[in-house]
Amino acid sequence: MAAAAPPPPPTPTPTPPTTLPETGPVGNPIFARIRIANPSDVRPLHKLMYQLAVFERLPHLFSATESSLSSNLFNTPPFQSFTVFLLEVSPTPFPDAPVGAHPPITHVINLDLPIADPESQEFGSGGDAVVAGFVLFFPNYSTFLGKPGFYIEDLYVRDCYRRKGFGKMLLSAVAAQAVKMGYGRVEWCVLDWNVNAIKFYEEMGAQVLQEWRICRLTGDALQAYGN
Amino acid sequence: MAAAAPPPPPTPTPTPPTTLPETGPVGNPIFARIRIANPSDVRPLHKLMYQLAVFERLPHLFSATESSLSSNLFNTPPFQSFTVFLLEVSPTPFPDAPVGAHPPITHVINLDLPIADPESQEFGSGGDAVVAGFVLFFPNYSTFLGKPGFYIEDLYVRDCYRRKGFGKMLLSAVAAQAVKMGYGRVEWCVLDWNVNAIKFYEEMGAQVLQEWRICRLTGDALQAYGN
Numbered sequence: 001m002a003a004a005a006p007p008p009p010p011t012p013t014p015t016p017p018t019t020l021p022e023t024g025p026v027g028n029p030i031f032a033r034i035r036i037a038n039p040s041d042v043r044p045l046h047k048l049m050y051q052l053a054v055f056e057r058l059p060h061l062f063s064a065t066e067s068s069l070s071s072n073l074f075n076t077p078p079f080q081s082f083t084v085f086l087l088e089v090s091p092t093p094f095p096d097a098p099v100g101a102h103p104p105i106t107h108v109i110n111l112d113l114p115i116a117d118p119e120s121q122e123f124g125s126g127g128d129a130v131v132a133g134f135v136l137f138f139p140n141y142s143t144f145l146g147k148p149g150f151y152i153e154d155l156y157v158r159d160c161y162r163r164k165g166f167g168k169m170l171l172s173a174v175a176a177q178a179v180k181m182g183y184g185r186v187e188w189c190v191l192d193w194n195v196n197a198i199k200f201y202e203e204m205g206a207q208v209l210q211e212w213r214i215c216r217l218t219g220d221a222l223q224a225y226g227n
Numbered sequence: 228m229a230a231a232a233p234p235p236p237p238t239p240t241p242t243p244p245t246t247l248p249e250t251g252p253v254g255n256p257i258f259a260r261i262r263i264a265n266p267s268d269v270r271p272l273h274k275l276m277y278q279l280a281v282f283e284r285l286p287h288l289f290s291a292t293e294s295s296l297s298s299n300l301f302n303t304p305p306f307q308s309f310t311v312f313l314l315e316v317s318p319t320p321f322p323d324a325p326v327g328a329h330p331p332i333t334h335v336i337n338l339d340l341p342i343a344d345p346e347s348q349e350f351g352s353g354g355d356a357v358v359a360g361f362v363l364f365f366p367n368y369s370t371f372l373g374k375p376g377f378y379i380e381d382l383y384v385r386d387c388y389r390r391k392g393f394g395k396m397l398l399s400a401v402a403a404q405a406v407k408m409g410y411g412r413v414e415w416c417v418l419d420w421n422v423n424a425i426k427f428y429e430e431m432g433a434q435v436l437q438e439w440r441i442c443r444l445t446g447d448a449l450q451a452y453g454n
Contacts, residue, residue: 049370064373072375073368081308082368082375138368141309143276143381146291147299148309149445151378154370172452175444179453186444193438205448211420214436217402217413218376221432225399226406 027110032166033094034173035104037084037134039074042066044123044131045084052156078102079181080139085173087133087157087166088125089115105173109164117160133157135170142184149185150178171204189214254337259393260321261400262331264311264361266301269293271350271358272311279383283418305329306408309365312400314384314393316342317356332400336391344387360384362397369411376412377405398431416441 037045046066053062073082088094091114097104117123123130133156140151152174157166171186178186190197190208198208217225264272273293280289300309315321318341324331344350350357360383367378379401384393398413405413417424417435425435444452 053371058371061371064370068373069370072373076307080303081366136368136370139308139365140367140378141300141363141365141380143291143296143363144280144285144288146295151367153368175449175452179450184445184449186449188442189439190442191438192440198440198442201442204444205451206442206444209441209443211418212416212441213419213425214439214441215415215417215425215428215433216436217431217433218411222402222411222413223406224432225402 027112028114029091030109030111030115030164031090031093032107032109032132032169033088033090033104033129034085034106034169035088035097036078036102037074037086039070041084041086041131042070042073044125045069045086045134047122048131048134048156048158049154051158052154055156079177082136082138085135085137085170086131087135087161087170088129089132089161089166090127090129092128094129105169107169111164115160115164117158119158119160123158132161133166133170135174137174137186139183140185140187145184147182147184149183149187150174152186152188155188167200168204254339255341256318257336257338257342257391258317258320259334259336259359259396260315260317260331260356261312261333261396262315262324263305263329264301264313266297268311268313268358269297269300271352272296272313272361274349275358275361275383275385276381278385279381282383306404307366309363312362312364312397313358314360314362314388314397315352315356316359316388316393317354319355321356332396334396338391342387342391344385346385346387350385359388360393360397362401364401364413366410367412367414372411374409374411376410376414377401379413379415382415394427395431 043066046064046069049064049069050059050062053059073084075081093108094104094106117130120130123132125131135152135155137150137152139148141148152171155167155170157170175186178184190201192198202208270293273291273296276291276296277286277289280286300311302308321331321333344357347357350359352358362379362382364377364379366375368375379398382394382397384397402413405411417428419425429435
């Protein structure tokens with residue numbers, strides 16, 4: 001993917017995640033879990049990436065395979081290089097995670113109506129849970145700050161789960177991890193015509209840099225430098 | 228630094244590097260060597276980064292120190308994370324490098340006139356050699372391709388060494404390394420008003436992506452996600 005292209009939430013203020021009230025859930029609770037992806041997640045991850053390519057109207061440029069993702073996405077400890085946070089959702093609570101270095105982040109959202117997921121079989125993730133989205137990011141470096149940051153390559157939430165705050169959860173999870181590691185920036189890219197996404201990002205505190213353009217050397221033009 | 232901002236070479240076709248003819252150098256030869264930087268290079272590297280900030284008219288945003296660079300730039304083997312190629316030049320040939328995994332790249336350029344370097348003392352690099360520039364890059368990832376690439380954060384050549392093909396040498400060195408590793412892309416950013424740089428990059432085979440904008444979360448807006 002050229003760069004992160006999250007689906008724009010058209011509502012001005014996405015529903016903020018709320019914690020479960022002590023008296024129990026009200027309305028239609030949906031339980032969300034963000035956890036670090038591992039090699040066993042490659043199948044749904046590849047499907048999500050392809051859906052993003054379709055969303056960007058560029059599926060003809062999509063050549064990633066489950067095998068290529070498996071071979072180069074999970075070769076370093078989390079956050080040191082390419083890292084994927086997977087978003088899973090469920091109508092019932094997730095079991096307590098075993099204590100570990102990177103525990104999952106959980107949220108509960110109370111919706112007015114339950115979500116009908118036409119792809120629940122395809123994205124089934126054990127029990128009632130389904131995979132609903134992901135964010136792929138990796139360290140970058142600012143010589144101005146003299147410190148690393150994170151660059152978000154992709155942020156994607158499946159169609160039926162959009163406009164509910166899940167995109168914000170994924171982006172916030174990366175930002176929180178950056179702060180935790182003492183990093184100086186989180187950066188990503190957006191298409192200039194995607195005004196809803198731009199509005200959403202600005203509401204999250206991001207600046208949109210208008211003067212910079214991405215340059216890309218790829219395909220035969222890149223291969224020519226191999227001699 | 229926001230992104231790579233190499234000084235634009237205003238000549239349409241930079242002088243290509245030539246190999247030393249067997250009859251010996253003609254004109255005013257300048258020997259160039261590109262090698263992987265190490266912690267002992269932090270002092271000139273920090274000066275070059277500051278010069279780049281001045282070139283971009285943003286020195287007030289420059290807060291990197293030699294110490295911050297030392298602590299986070301050299302913690303992984305070359306190419307796995309942040310990597311710096313240092314450009315050194317000398318009027319006399321460089322000694323043969325010891326055989327190693329990543330031997331330096333050397334070139335000779337024959338100039339019409341010798342270069343007067345007003346900062347030769349400050350950037351002295353042993354013998355007749357001086358540090359003349361650098362490129363800082365690190366792996367990125369394309370989910371379209373399902374493979375890594377390199378992102379160039381900074382590419383800089385000191386003023387008196389510009390327009391001689393050194394920027395092209397540095398960029399080519401990164402591209403060649405990407406091909407060697409089977410990577411799919413090399414990307415960087417350019418300011419949209421820097422038409423000479425854009426022309427130069429296009430001549431090197433790069434596409435300039437017009438629709439994408441960089442989003443940045445930093446400072447207090449980023450810190451707010453730490454809670």
